[in-house]
Amino acid sequence: MSGPTPELLPQSYKTDEHPIWCPGCGDFGVLDAVYKSLAGLQVQPKDLVVVSGIGCSGRTPGFVKSYGFHSLHGRVLPVALGVKLANPSLCVIGVGGDGDGFAIGGGHIPHAARRNPDMVYVIMDNSTYGLTKGQYSPTSPRGYQAGSTPYGNIEQPLNPLAMLIAYGATFVAQGYSGKPRELADVVTKAIEHKGFAFVNVISPCITFNNTYKVIPQKLKETPQDHDVTNRAKAFELALDTAHVQLGIFYQVSQPTFEEGAAEVIQKAQASGPPRLEEIFSEFS
Numbered sequence: 033m034s035g036p037t038p039e040l041l042p043q044s045y046k047t048d049e050h051p052i053w054c055p056g057c058g059d060f061g062v063l064d065a066v067y068k069s070l071a072g073l074q075v076q077p078k079d080l081v082v083v084s085g086i087g088c089s090g091r092t093p094g095f096v097k098s099y100g101f102h103s104l105h106g107r108v109l110p111v112a113l114g115v116k117l118a119n120p121s122l123c124v125i126g127v128g129g130d131g132d133g134f135a136i137g138g139g140h141i142p143h144a145a146r147r148n149p150d151m152v153y154v155i156m157d158n159s160t161y162g163l164t165k166g167q168y169s170p171t172s173p174r175g176y177q178a179g180s181t182p183y184g185n186i187e188q189p190l191n192p193l194a195m196l197i198a199y200g201a202t203f204v205a206q207g208y209s210g211k212p213r214e215l216a217d218v219v220t221k222a223i224e225h226k227g228f229a230f231v232n233v234i235s236p237c238i239t240f241n242n243t244y245k246v247i248p249q250k251l252k253e254t255p256q257d258h259d260v261t262n263r264a265k266a267f268e269l270a271l272d273t274a275h276v277q278l279g280i281f282y283q284v285s286q287p288t289f290e291e292g293a294a295e296v297i298q299k300a301q302a303s304g305p306p307r308l309e310e311i312f313s314e315f316s
């Protein structure tokens with residue numbers, strides 16, 4: 033016998049705004065997975081904030097029935113951290129593209145990772161700048177030919193998973209937009225994780241970097257016996273660039289930023305406001 037019908041279904045999170053992404057864009061799969069995870073966890077729209085930067089992925093807050101913030105290019109993480117600090121009871125999901133997150137926004141990642149706020153950061157990694165018509169991005173492969181690299185990209189791509197493990201993120205995973213059900217499971221675990229959860233999603237750009245044929249041949253599930261607390265093994269999986277490994281690479285428990293901040297506030301309030309006479313006396 034089936035249980036009671038859940039109050040919120042995946043479609044409950046759809047807004048009246050229809051995505052204007054190109055038909056076949058991988059980002060539809062990511063959005064679908066996010067809807068599924070939210071419904072699975074019965075996250076109330078009033079308790080949810082979706083923060084984005086700029087790019088095709090930047091449109092996401094408009095498509096999720098929740099609070100939302102379409103911020104500046106590369107500024108997803110500081111905005112999301114501010115939201116979480118202002119109200120730690122909120123479920124905060126940051127979304128961005130590989131250009132938004134790893135190029136202009138790259139300087140924010142190590143600090144978000146080491147601070148460990150309890151929030152999710154989903155990257156829709158299409159290895160190109162989709163919105164601005166296909167310039168190469170930090171995850172474009174060598175040789176990638178686009179408007180900005182007509183003779184082929186000469187740079188080595190960065191490795192988002194190895195980078196996040198190195199920076200101290202407490203949850204690092206990868207999904208594929210062509211497998212939205214499996215991706216939803218990963219996003220669910222990311223939301224459930226208490227701390228900074230990074231999910232890199234391979235999300236092909238059908239117009240400027242159509243990898244739909246090559247990616248499925250490279251997909252591989254992380255081994256069933258993989259110990260997610262083993263950082264060295266997590267690096268090994270992340271460095272397997274011959275495959276696109278799907279699943280959780282690394283997950284450990286660490287105190288969160290907002291817990292630390294609450295303690296500091298409590299200590300500061302317990303010691304009372306600073307005595308102005310004492311401060312002034314230092315200068316007299």
Ligand SMILES: Cc1ncc(C[n+]2csc(CCOP(=O)(O)OP(=O)(O)O)c2C)c(N)n1
Nearest residue numbers: 087088089105129130131132160161162163
């Ligand atoms: C400060 C600033 N610089 C440049 C831009 C132009 N711009 C808009 S989107 C974008 C690239 C986005 O690429 P990515 O994050 O990979 O997102 P996608 O469109 O592929 O989802 C750029 C450079 C901007 N909006 N603001």
